[in-house]
Amino acid sequence: METYLGAPTLFCLFQYFFFFKRCSLSMEPQNHTHFSEFFLLSLSDDPDLQPLLFVLFLSMYLVAVLGNLLIILAVSADSHLHTPMYFFLSNLSLADISISTTTVPKMLVNLRTHSKSITYAGCLTQVIFFPLFACLESLLLTVMAYDRLVAICHPLHYLVIMNPRLCSLLVLVSLSISLLDSQLHYLMMLQLTFCADVEIPHFFCELSQLLKFACSDISINIILMYFIGAILAGIPLSGILYSYTRILSSILRVSSSGGRYKAFSTCGSHLSVVCLFFGTAVGVYLSSALSHSSSKGAVASVMYTVVTPMLNPFIYSLRNRDMKGALRKFVRRSFFPL
Numbered sequence: 066m067e068t069y070l071g072a073p074t075l076f077c078l079f080q081y082f083f084f085f086k087r088c089s090l091s092m093e094p095q096n097h098t099h100f101s102e103f104f105l106l107s108l109s110d111d112p113d114l115q116p117l118l119f120v121l122f123l124s125m126y127l128v129a130v131l132g133n134l135l136i137i138l139a140v141s142a143d144s145h146l147h148t149p150m151y152f153f154l155s156n157l158s159l160a161d162i163s164i165s166t167t168t169v170p171k172m173l174v175n176l177r178t179h180s181k182s183i184t185y186a187g188c189l190t191q192v193i194f195f196p197l198f199a200c201l202e203s204l205l206l207t208v209m210a211y212d213r214l215v216a217i218c219h220p221l222h223y224l225v226i227m228n229p230r231l232c233s234l235l236v237l238v239s240l241s242i243s244l245l246d247s248q249l250h251y252l253m254m255l256q257l258t259f260c261a262d263v264e265i266p267h268f269f270c271e272l273s274q275l276l277k278f279a280c281s282d283i284s285i286n287i288i289l290m291y292f293i294g295a296i297l298a299g300i301p302l303s304g305i306l307y308s309y310t311r312i313l314s315s316i317l318r319v320s321s322s323g324g325r326y327k328a329f330s331t332c333g334s335h336l337s338v339v340c341l342f343f344g345t346a347v348g349v350y351l352s353s354a355l356s357h358s359s360s361k362g363a364v365a366s367v368m369y370t371v372v373t374p375m376l377n378p379f380i381y382s383l384r385n386r387d388m389k390g391a392l393r394k395f396v397r398r399s400f401f402p403l
Contacts, residue, residue, distance in 0.1 A: 103188050103263040103270065104181040107172065108367075112179070119176040125375050126169045132378030133158035135392060142398070143391040149227040150216070151388075153209045154381060156236055157338075160205060161374035163198040167191055168269040168370050181264075188270035192254050195269065197247035199346075199369075200297055204239035206339050207301040210308035211235075213332040218315045246297055253286050267366070298346075305339055334381045341376060345369040 108118060136158045140151045168191065175181055183191075216223050250272055257279040265274050272290060276283050312332060319325045345368035382388045 102182045102184050103259075103265055105172070105175060105183055105268055105270070106181060106264055106266045107175060107268050115176050115179065119173060122169055122176070122371065123173055125371050126165055126173070129165045129371065129375040129378075130162050132382075133161045133374065135395070136378050136381065136388070139388070139391040139395040142395050146387060146391050149212050149232045150209070152232055153205060153212060153236070157202065157205045157209070158378070160198050160202040161377055164195070164202065164370060165374045167194045167198060172268045183270065188275075189251070189254055191270040192272050192275070193247050193251045195271070195370075196250045197243050200246045201239055201243040202342065203297065203301045204242060205236070206335070206342060207304045207308075208235045208239060209335050210305040210332075210339070213335055214308040214311055216331060217312050242297075246293060249289070249293060253289060256286065257281055257283070269366075269370070271366075302343060305343075309336070334385055337380050338373075338377055341373050341380075342369060345373060 137155045140146045140155045171183060171187065171191070175183075212227060215226050219226060254272065254275070257275065258281045259278055263275070263278045265271075265278075267274050276286055276290070279286075309332075312329075316325050316329050382392055
């Protein structure tokens with residue numbers, strides 16, 4: 066079962082690195098804007114709140130990174146967790162770390178230095194990587210729903226169907242689709258020209274916010290952005306709903322209440338994370354569409370960029386006996402070897 070772990074996760078890291086290097090090399094010559102920096106208005110202009118916000122977001126960021134890193138290390142170290150479900154979970158934790166790291170450190174630097182500026186290259190980096198990791202998380206949650214479908218509906222054939230080759234392929238396909246989505250956002254950004262001071266009412270560079278400050282024609286950009294968003298949000302949500310419809314139907318056919326509880330408990334953590342991630346993401350876009358308030362959208366975005374990655378490790382560790390045991394063994398071996 067060792068082949069479930071290691072190679073795909075390392076492959077993801079190398080892909081992220083080379084993709085970043087390629088994009089950073091192409092940022093300079095293709096910069097069509099008249100400005101070298103933008104301004105992020107953050108969450109509050111009140112100087113008295115800046116230290117409090119800095120401490121709050123630094124704490125949440127550290128909890129998110131350390132919690133997800135612990136899950137990755139515990140899954141890698143415990144041979145009992147070298148299964149498809151935990152293989153996908155370790156990749157989900159990597160995506161969670163990446164989502165927070167794309168947005169939060171720059172916000173912390175600005176809060177600490179009382180600055181609002183971000184370079185064009187830095188803004189473009191966030192436009193590239195935030196959709197990459199958000200899309201990857203969405204697709205991984207869909208893959209995990211399929212994994213739970215096979216485990217509950219076809220338990221006798223589970224290890225045959227969810228073999229290491231298929232698991233690795235599912236992660237690589239998810240990463241490839243996410244890279245394609247990120248590249249499209251990058252190309253859309255390069256077509257924009259900005260001929261006025263750009264003050265983004267957000268704590269990170271989001272393409273939908275940047276489009277409001279473009280002085281070039283953005284009609285194609287808007288159509289393409291919503292078309293891509295509808296596909297990459299609609300298909301995963303449809304896949305998850307289909308999987309859980311089949312799962313619920315299978316559970317209801319179980320005669321004993323104990324059997325039904327045991328079957329449903331195997332996907333309880335995943336369902337909680339799905340509701341948290343998609344619920345907050347949909348809530349952000351619905352609130353921004355109904356209220357037309359960019360500041361409210363920025364505050365709501367904190368939920369799926371910071372809060373959700375922070376809570377995911379707690380959801381999986383508190384609701385999962387195997388994960389709690391693996392974490393205890395990993396901490397005991399790492400910090401108390403004697």
